Amino acid sequence: MKILVTGAKGMLGQDLCPILEDEGIDVIETNRNNLDITQYENVVSVLTExxxxxxxxxxxxxxxxxxxxxxxxxxxxxxxxxxxxxxAANN
Ligand SMILES: NC(=O)c1ccc[n+]([C@@H]2O[C@H](COP(=O)([O-])OP(=O)(O)OC[C@H]3O[C@@H](n4cnc5c(N)ncnc54)[C@H](OP(=O)(O)O)[C@@H]3O)[C@@H](O)[C@H]2O)c1
Known part of the structure; x- marks a missing residue:
C-alpha cells in the first residue's frame, strides 16, 4: 500500500510517517517544496504521477x-x- 502524506515535515507529519513506515507502508512524504497544496495543477500532477x-x-x-x-x-x-x-484525490 502506498500513502502520500502532505505536510510531512510538520509536527503531525513527522510523528505519523515513521509509524506508517513501521507498518510496512510505502510512504511518500511531501512538503511545500514538492507539493504546494494551494496550487491545484501541482496537486493533480503529483497525485497523477x-x-x-x-x-x-x-x-x-x-x-x-x-x-x-x-x-x-x-x-x-x-x-x-x-x-x-x-x-484531486477523488479523480
Ligand atoms: N500537532 C498537534 O498536536 C495536532 C493535534 C490535532 C490536530 N492537528 C492538526 O493537524 C494538522 C497539522 O498540524 P501540525 O501541528 O503538524 O502543524 P505544523 O507543524 O504547522 O505543520 C503543518 C505543515 O504544513 C505545511 N504547509 C503549510 N502550507 C503548505 C502548503 N501551501 N503546501 C504544502 N504544505 C504546507 C507546513 O510547511 P511549512 O513549515 O513550510 O509552512 C508544515 O510542514 C493541522 O490541521 C492541525 O490542526 C494537529
Missing amino acids: LKPDYVIHCAAYTNVNGAEEEKNTAFLVNETGTENIAK
Whole structure:
C-alpha cells in the first residue's frame, strides 16, 4: 500500500510517517517544496504521477495568531488547499 502524506515535515507529519513506515507502508512524504497544496495543477500532477492508494492530509496553516493578520493565507491553505487535495484525490 502506498500513502502520500502532505505536510510531512510538520509536527503531525513527522510523528505519523515513521509509524506508517513501521507498518510496512510505502510512504511518500511531501512538503511545500514538492507539493504546494494551494496550487491545484501541482496537486493533480503529483497525485497523477505518484498514484498513491491513500492521501493523509497533514499540511495546514497552523499559526493561530498569524491567521488574524494573514486571513487570506490561512484561508488559501486550510480551505482551498484542502479542497484541492480532496478534489484531486477523488479523480
Ligand atoms: N500537532 C498537534 O498536536 C495536532 C493535534 C490535532 C490536530 N492537528 C492538526 O493537524 C494538522 C497539522 O498540524 P501540525 O501541528 O503538524 O502543524 P505544523 O507543524 O504547522 O505543520 C503543518 C505543515 O504544513 C505545511 N504547509 C503549510 N502550507 C503548505 C502548503 N501551501 N503546501 C504544502 N504544505 C504546507 C507546513 O510547511 P511549512 O513549515 O513550510 O509552512 C508544515 O510542514 C493541522 O490541521 C492541525 O490542526 C494537529
